[in-house]
Amino acid sequence: MARSARRYSDEDVEHYDRPRRRTRPRTKERPAYDDAVAGVVVTVDRGRFTLLVETSDGPVTVMAMKARPLGRKGVVVGDRVRVVGDVSGAEGSLARIVEVEPRTTVLRRTADDDDPVERVVVANATQLVVVTALADPEPRTGLIDRALVAAYDAGMAPLLCLTKADLADPQTLLATYRSLGVPWVVTQKGGDLSELRERLAGETSVLLGHSGVGKSTLVNALVPDAGREVGVVNAVTGRGRHTSTSALLLPLPGGGWIVDTPGIRSFGLAHVEPGDLIKAFPDLEEMTVDCPRGCTHGVEEPECGLDLAIERGELDADRVASFRRLLEARSVPAYLL
Structure with missing residues (x-):
């Protein structure tokens, strides 16, 4: 028989095609989840999410997993979600996250400045508190500058919190940021x-x-039952030991929330466009209307509107210098912070 000859005749049962995979008619209709309840993501651990879910009896801690229809959509600490299934909070129970509400803010970072992959740190936060010790370990302005850039990019209000004021005078460090108008507490x-x-x-x-x-010391003082582990600083390296291994959202007794994050040693800003940073400073942006096309408002830019405004006495030179230091923060390798 020729190789091109048909193996079966039209009368053979085998002639008819077998049903193909995925032949079930697709539909755009999705479950309404009318019985879903609202919750907020408190922490994330290896694909399991701890939530606080509001019930008629008050908030309940619920363990949940992400529903398959969400696909690769990330769920992070601070996300407001809708949940179905067992939301009793009983030991061994597991609910399902079926929807993630639109985020109002997103705090992001990259592992390094040439890393294209953004990592969402926290969603829906309103304030970034940059905690810096005045001594033991010594303050590193590189991380402060980068954190401020990330806060402005995310639309979050920044706050400097200077700890260990019993070991060093805060005024030297505060002078660096006072012209930017960054609020602070000691x-x-x-x-x-x-x-x-x-x-x-x-x-x-x-x-x-x-x-x-x-x-973690601050968190334990602000939320007495938080139980966050407190570490010490290595006397040789001057660096602290990681005590918090994952971000944790905690309700404050007086209202509001705080998120304790793991200590970081790099904060990449590959996701931040330098030209967008000035939008966080309306008084500076106003003076850049007549800048040459492509001006980044840096120190070496010719005919930058910021320099012209300083010459006219319309801008404070220290404020402009502080803003330009934030611009330059992207040029310092993140791993050196």
């Missing part, structure tokens, strides 16, 4: 935290800083 071990509590009230605040600067 704390020390066992000191009064009333001013910090006022700044945090009603906000969703992300605590960000190097290991060993006192983030």
Whole structure:
């Protein structure tokens, strides 16, 4: 028989095609999930999500997984979600996240400045609290500058929290940021935290800083039952040991939320366009209307409107210098912070 001859005749059963895979008619209709309840993501651990779900009896801690229809859509700490299934919070129970509400803000970073992959740190936060020790370990302005850039890019209000004021004078560091108008609070071990509590009230605040600067100590003082582990600073390297291994959202007794994040040693800004940073400073942006096309408003830019405004006495030179330092923060390798 020729190789091209048909193996079966039209009368053979085998002639008819077998049903193909995925022949079930597709539909755009999706479940309405009318019985879904609202929750907020508190922490994430290996594909499992801890939520706080509001019930008639008050907030309940619920374990959940992401529903398959969400696909690769990321779910992070701070996300407001809708949940179905067992939301009793009983041991061994597991609910399903079926919807992620639109985010109002997104705090992002990259592993390094040439890394194209953005990592969402926290969603829906309103305030970024940059926690910096005045000594032990010594303050590193590189991380502060980068954190401020990330806050402005995300549309979050920045706040400097200077810890260990009993070991060093805060005025030297504050002088660097005062011209930018960044608000600040100063704390020390066992000191009064009333001013910090006022700044945090009603906000969703992300605590960000190097290991060993006192983030977990602050969290334990602000939320007495938080139980965050407190580390020490290595006497040789001057660096702190990571005590927080994942971001954790906690409700504040006086209203509002705080997010304790793991200590970081790099904060890439590959996702931030330098030209967009000035939008966070309306008074500076106003002076750049007549800048040459392509002006980045940096130190070496010819005929930059910021320099002309300084010459006319319309802008403070220190404020412009501080803004340009934030621009230059992207040129410092993230791993050197």
